[in-house]
Amino acid sequence: MLGWEFPPHITGGLATACAGLCEGLAKNAVEVTFVVPRAFGDEDQRFARVLGCNEVDVEEELVEHVEVPSVRTVESEPREVRQRVHRLVRRASATPPASSVSTVPEWPMASAYATAEEYVAWLASLAPERPASQEETEAVVEVRTELVAQPPRTELFVERVEQRRKVSKRYAFNGFYGPDLFGEVSRYALCVAEIAAREAFDVVHAHDWMTFPAGVVAARKSGKPLVVHVHACEYDRSGDHPDERIREIERMGLEAARLVACVSHYTASVLQRRYAVDEGKLRVVHNAVTRKEQAERTAALKHVPEPIVLFLGRVTFQKGPDYFLEAAQRVIAVEPRVKFVIAGSGDMLPKMVERAARMGLARHVHFTGFLKGRDVEKIYSMADIYVMPSVSEPFGISPLEALALDVPVIVSRQSGVAEVLRNALKVDFWDVAEIANKILALLKYPALREHVLAAGRDEVRAMSWDERGKKLREIYSELVR
Amino acid sequence: MRSVVFYFQVHQPMRLAHFTFFDIGTKSSWFDDAENARIARRVAEKCYLPMNRQMLAAIRANEGRFRIAYSVTGTALDQFERWAPEVIESFQELAATGCVEFLGETSHHSLAALASLDEFDAQVIAQAERIEKLFGRRPTTFRNTELVITNQIARRAEELGFQAILGEGADQLLGWRSPHRVYRPEGCEKIKLLLRSYKFSDDIAFRFSNKEWPEYPLSAARFARWLAELGPKERFVGLFMDYETFGEHQWEETGIFRFMRELPRACLDTGVLDFKTPRELAAELDPVARLDIPRPISWADAERDLTAWLGNQMQKAAHDALYQLLPDVVRLARQGNSAPYEKWKYLSTSDHVYYMCTKWFSDGDVHKYFSPYATPHDAFISFMNVFDDLARSVRGPSDVAGEPLTAK
Numbered sequence: 109m110l111g112w113e114f115p116p117h118i119t120g121g122l123a124t125a126c127a128g129l130c131e132g133l134a135k136n137a138v139e140v141t142f143v144v145p146r147a148f149g150d151e152d153q154r155f156a157r158v159l160g161c162n163e164v165d166v167e168e169e170l171v172e173h174v175e176v177p178s179v180r181t182v183e184s185e186p187r188e189v190r191q192r193v194h195r196l197v198r199r200a201s202a203t204p205p206a207s208s209v210s211t212v213p214e215w216p217m218a219s220a221y222a223t224a225e226e227y228v229a230w231l232a233s234l235a236p237e238r239p240a241s242q243e244e245t246e247a248v249v250e251v252r253t254e255l256v257a258q259p260p261r262t263e264l265f266v267e268r269v270e271q272r273r274k275v276s277k278r279y280a281f282n283g284f285y286g287p288d289l290f291g292e293v294s295r296y297a298l299c300v301a302e303i304a305a306r307e308a309f310d311v312v313h314a315h316d317w318m319t320f321p322a323g324v325v326a327a328r329k330s331g332k333p334l335v336v337h338v339h340a341c342e343y344d345r346s347g348d349h350p351d352e353r354i355r356e357i358e359r360m361g362l363e364a365a366r367l368v369a370c371v372s373h374y375t376a377s378v379l380q381r382r383y384a385v386d387e388g389k390l391r392v393v394h395n396a397v398t399r400k401e402q403a404e405r406t407a408a409l410k411h412v413p414e415p416i417v418l419f420l421g422r423v424t425f426q427k428g429p430d431y432f433l434e435a436a437q438r439v440i441a442v443e444p445r446v447k448f449v450i451a452g453s454g455d456m457l458p459k460m461v462e463r464a465a466r467m468g469l470a471r472h473v474h475f476t477g478f479l480k481g482r483d484v485e486k487i488y489s490m491a492d493i494y495v496m497p498s499v500s501e502p503f504g505i506s507p508l509e510a511l512a513l514d515v516p517v518i519v520s521r522q523s524g525v526a527e528v529l530r531n532a533l534k535v536d537f538w539d540v541a542e543i544a545n546k547i548l549a550l551l552k553y554p555a556l557r558e559h560v561l562a563a564g565r566d567e568v569r570a571m572s573w574d575e576r577g578k579k580l581r582e583i584y585s586e587l588v589r
Numbered sequence: 590m591r592s593v594v595f596y597f598q599v600h601q602p603m604r605l606a607h608f609t610f611f612d613i614g615t616k617s618s619w620f621d622d623a624e625n626a627r628i629a630r631r632v633a634e635k636c637y638l639p640m641n642r643q644m645l646a647a648i649r650a651n652e653g654r655f656r657i658a659y660s661v662t663g664t665a666l667d668q669f670e671r672w673a674p675e676v677i678e679s680f681q682e683l684a685a686t687g688c689v690e691f692l693g694e695t696s697h698h699s700l701a702a703l704a705s706l707d708e709f710d711a712q713v714i715a716q717a718e719r720i721e722k723l724f725g726r727r728p729t730t731f732r733n734t735e736l737v738i739t740n741q742i743a744r745r746a747e748e749l750g751f752q753a754i755l756g757e758g759a760d761q762l763l764g765w766r767s768p769h770r771v772y773r774p775e776g777c778e779k780i781k782l783l784l785r786s787y788k789f790s791d792d793i794a795f796r797f798s799n800k801e802w803p804e805y806p807l808s809a810a811r812f813a814r815w816l817a818e819l820g821p822k823e824r825f826v827g828l829f830m831d832y833e834t835f836g837e838h839q840w841e842e843t844g845i846f847r848f849m850r851e852l853p854r855a856c857l858d859t860g861v862l863d864f865k866t867p868r869e870l871a872a873e874l875d876p877v878a879r880l881d882i883p884r885p886i887s888w889a890d891a892e893r894d895l896t897a898w899l900g901n902q903m904q905k906a907a908h909d910a911l912y913q914l915l916p917d918v919v920r921l922a923r924q925g926n927s928a929p930y931e932k933w934k935y936l937s938t939s940d941h942v943y944y945m946c947t948k949w950f951s952d953g954d955v956h957k958y959f960s961p962y963a964t965p966h967d968a969f970i971s972f973m974n975v976f977d978d979l980a981r982s983v984r985g986p987s988d989v990a991g992e993p994l995t996a997k
Contacts, residue, residue: 185791437612445994493995514997530947535967545609549970551994552610552977556969557904562902564949 110300110312110319110326112284114151114158121286121505122339125371126315126394130156132396132577138584140223143303143322145296146283161299162281169272178267247294255407287317290353297322303431304329310588311335313369317354318340320361326365333587337393338366338375343382344500347425359383366587369393369580371503372524378500391583394528395503396571397512414447416549418491418515420484420506421498423454428497428520433464433473435495438544440472453478468483488513493550497537498523507532508571511564516557518546528571531564591769592825592865593816593856594783596658596732596755597832599637600698601629601665602940608971613978619932624961625758626672633673636836641679643846648688649854655853656688656864659832660732663939666723677723684724690866691749693717693728700898700938702733702742703885704912708919712934730755730867734939736785736829736888737895740881743774743782747861751780753871755829758784759886759893766878769823773876775883780872782880785829785888789816794830798843806844807917809851815860825870829888890948897946903969904942910976911936917983929983936976944968967978 109130113123134155140211147160164216189204279295283287300322304312313335314323320336327334341358342350362379368389370376375393379385390517417439429450436448450460450473457475464473479487488494494510494517501523508525510517511532519526520537533546549555606621647655661680669676683689694703695712696719701949702709713731731751733742738756746754758768768774768784792812796802804811816826831838837843857863865873889897899905914933922930942959945968962968 413996415994442610443994481762490997530964533970534964541609541611545611546970547975548610549973551996553906553969553973554995555902556966556973557995558970559902559947560966 109140109156110314110322111142111144112316112318114142114144116150116152117148117283121395121503122316124398124505125339125503127152127155128396128398128573129393129576129580131398132573132575133580134498134577135167135574136577136581138581143300144283145281146293154300159303160281161279161296161303163278164297164299164302165278166302167274167276169274170477172271172273173268174271175266176269177264179472181263190253194203204246212345221393232556293318293321293357297325301325311584313337313584314361314365315339317358320357320364324361324364333366334364335367335583335587336361337367337369337371338362338379338502339371340502341375341378343378344375344502345426347499365389366559367391367583369583371395372527374522374524374527375502378502388588391579393576393579393583394524394571395505395508396573396576397505397508397568398573412447412490415492416447416449416490417493417495417547418449418451418487418510419495419497420451420479420487420510421496423457423460425454425456426499426501427452427454428499429460430463431456431496431497431499431537431540431543433460433467433469434540435497435543435547436464436473437467438541439547440469443548443551444472446472446547449487449491450474451476451479451484479540485513488515491515492517493547494541496520496523496525496549497535497543499537501525510566511568514561514565516550516564518543518550529564529567531560531567533560577579590863591816591819591823591861592870592985594658594825594865594867594870595656596692596827596829598732599659599661599665599832601625601632601662601668602698603664603667603935605941605971605975606629607967608978610974610977613974614981616978619975619978620935621961625668626715627926629668629672631654631831632837633669633676633995635841636833637673637676638679639834639841639846640832640849641676644689645679645686645848647684648683648686651853651857653686653688654857654864656690656866656869658690658692658866658868659683660692660694661720662694662698663712664698664935666719678886681724681841684726688866690730690868691720691724691726691728692755692867693720693731695734696792697934697937698734698787698939699934700734700908700942701937702737702739702745702937703895703899704908705915708743708912708915708937709745710749712937713746729753730783735898737885738774738782738882738887740774740776740883742885743780743882744748744776747777747780748759753781753783753867755867756782756784756882757886757888757893758786758827761893762880762882762886762920766880767823767854769819769826770877771824771874772878772880774832775879775881779972781876783825783827783867785827787888789826790828790830792849793828793845794834794838797845797848798839804997805823807848807867809848809855812848813852813855813859813862816856817861818897824874825865884919896948898939898942901945901947901965903945903947903965905940907945907969907972907976910973910980914976914983921983929979932979936972936979941968941972945972 111126113119115127118124133140140156141159142156143161145160146162147158151158171373251486261395277359279299281292310332312323312327312332313322315337316339323334325337328330332369342354362383362385368379368385370379370390370392372394376390379390380387384422417425419429421427423429439446455575464470469480488510494507494515496504496507496517496519498520499506499522501520507519507529513558518533518535522537526532535546590801604621604625605619608619623958644657683693693713694716696716697712699712701712715729729751730753731746732755736755736757738754744752768786772782774782793808797807799805835845835849886893887895899908916931918930944962945965947965960968
């Protein structure tokens with residue numbers, strides 16, 4: 109299994125979901141080796157063996173060209189020669205020399221016969237310009253057009269002879285999502301190819317685009333089937349303006365995969381619409397919550413009498429914080445005693461603070477900035493309603509956490525969690541009047557609050573990773589006979 | 590002779606519009622007239638009109654030996670008057686044959702029997718007067734909303750002058766006894782209880798079009814033979830069902846109309862079956878035993894209880910709030926302002942709380958099919974907002990800032 113992060117070193121829901129799946133698979137007697145870019149050594153290895161690429165020695169064959177004098181006959185036909193040449197240049201501080209060059213063809217987009225090495229080279233060509241480092245990999249593309257018209261003759265010339273040699277090296281990884289993400293993604297793929305060569309396994313399972321190149325390479329090297337798992341795609345993150353490089357990697361991974369696991373039917377439909385993924389390849393595996401998360405309860409710490417309506421998450425386009433503000437304005441107009449809290453940070457935060465002030469909501473809307481650990485639990489325990497107005501949410505696990513902590517939830521229909529949680533109040537993210545209507549209903553009608561809390565908690569309790577692991581095992585057995 | 594007793598329930602609720610908190614105090618109407626009109630016309634076209642024509646033809650063809658009963662709710666009559674008056678005319682034509690009985694019930698298909706016997710009386714009497722005016726005869730047989738019955742409800746119906754009451758032949762009520770005999774509820778002196786034979790009723794209402802059913806496709810002759818071959822002590826078979834079964838729940842393509850066209854003749858041809866209305870049967874047969882019905886029994890779902898209407902907190906809260914307001918709207922009506930009471934009665938229709946049912950949230954096709962709302966929560970929110978609108982107009986616009994909010 110290939111994933112970009114693993115608990116306890118997490119930046120979002122991805123690592124938690126991956127660990128949950130590992131737990132579910134372990135319960136269903138599936139052995140998992142989980143490969144992350146960087147292992148810290150304190151990962152929870154009860155349900156999966158965790159390998160870090162930073163600890164892997166990568167055997168690499170370097171191709172050098174040596175010039176040797178030779179004799180040959182040259183044809184006289186005049187002809188135009190147009191060549192497109194990709195050169196993979198490896199620069200290393202000591203050896204080999206910078207002139208060491210190998211020629212690889214352009215990545216044949218939809219070809220199933222491309223080799224792993226080609227894929228890595230192609231991937232590297234997607235990477236943006238960046239300062240050369242010790243183990244830098246770059247691809248240079250040249251197009252040459254020549255007209256050759258000469259009589260046949262024997263000539264002396266300098267022949268370039270290939271010489272191969274092996275080097276062993278170890279890459280450094282920052283992990284997470286630094287400025288050299290694309291570089292790390294391609295180096296991760298090289299390392300995973302190495303691991304794939306020496307580990308025994310039946311299925312390659314890659315989570316989200318960062319690991320798709322590695323998944324493709326590992327599957328090709330081993331001849332084992334590839335499953336890609338989409339927790340979020342580029343369109344979820346960026347709306348209608350995707351990063352073309354990421355989109356392209358996602359497309360390649362989705363195409364190369366034998367089966368595609370999605371965290372929701374909603375995501376499956378996005379993949380069909382945006383990437384034209386064949387419906388027959390799509391399988392839905394919803395997320396769940398672990399027992400531990402459910403057990404964690406913090407005593408109510410609320411110290412203001414007013415009801416608190418909470419937005420918790422990245423303050424970005426995807427999460428719909430502006431719709432939250434619009435709904436807040438409508439609620440405040442009829443019920444000024446309600447407080448609204450936006451917890452989290454993100455690129456839209458400054459705009460949201462200004463907007464709240466402009467809307468005259470400064471007294472009613474509070475911003476906490478980024479919260480983590482105990483502070484997250486604390487804010488949940490203070491909240492009376494949790495609203496997730498996401499524009500596009502592949503799954504969205506936080507409403508399950510909120511319910512487990514006795515906070516009723518309003519979620520957008522444009523989310524995966526809306527599919528599995530019957531006792532969430534559901535709204536279209538753009539329907540701010542309806543969001544406000546439901547906030548007021550929860551505040552005014554105690555029976556509604558009691559019902560969705562009691563029934564919702566039962567639902568959350570019934571959701572387990574064991575079930576998801578069983579589903580995943582069924583998906584694997586479609587591919588492994 | 591064994592009697593086949595057909596009773597068809599005709600009901601359409603006045604569905605509420607999507608009503609938000611912001612609509613409170615600002616909108617003149619609560620109801621989704623466009624949707625109500627659309628459904629009333631559709632069901633009239635697909636079910637009421639063609640079935641009535643067919644029933645009339647069967648009565649005439651069999652020279653009065655085919656007899657049936659209907660109960661038509663007040664809210665359905667309201668909608669026919671507004672959007673499909675020809676349906677009322679066609680029921681009147683049926684009434685004129687003398688072979689059709691119209692039953693009594695609450696005017697608004699309400700659960701008043703469970704919450705306020707005064708309101709129950711008022712709705713039952715109003716409905717009886719309306720039925721008499723429309724169809725020429727005051728009802729003597731009573732069916733409560735969703736066939737909900739207890740000893741107490743039967744007793745009340747008896748006090749209101751009814752001679753028979755209908756109920757569900759539920760297993761938990763009957764035990765080893767047969768649903769095909771006449772009983773008397775505990776505490777009653779005169780009224781006769783006729784039970785629904787759920788086995789034979791559901792063969793028509795639910796299983797008829799089910800291709801997985803071993804008896805599919807069911808012919809009228811085979812069904813008539815089943816009824817004819819019952820033991821000698823089985824005096825009648827109560828076939829009670831929603832009238833919308835024909836053409837709406839089961840489409841015309843299933844052959845349901847043809848089945849009903851052939852059934853009267855097929856039954857009469859057995860030589861041992863006849864048709865009677867509930868009134869006629871109750872006049873003919875005496876009760877064989879008393880039945881104790883301490884807890885409400887209904888004809889709904891596998892449980893045959895009230896959980897489809899009052900099963901969760903939302904339903905109970907809505908129901909309780911509604912009946913808590915009743916004394917206020919009645920008082921206003923006595924003072925000459927009857928508008929709030931009239932509106933209140935439309936909220937008393939049991940369908941509103943039925944839409945809030947979460948019992949079969951997961952596989953609740955039956956409930957979902959009948960609900961205009963996306964979720965039970967939406968049904969509750971809309972209802973409570975409408976109720977709040979009414980409550981404010983009755984009790985005066987309270988100081989909003991002073992009302993308590995639900996918070997931790």
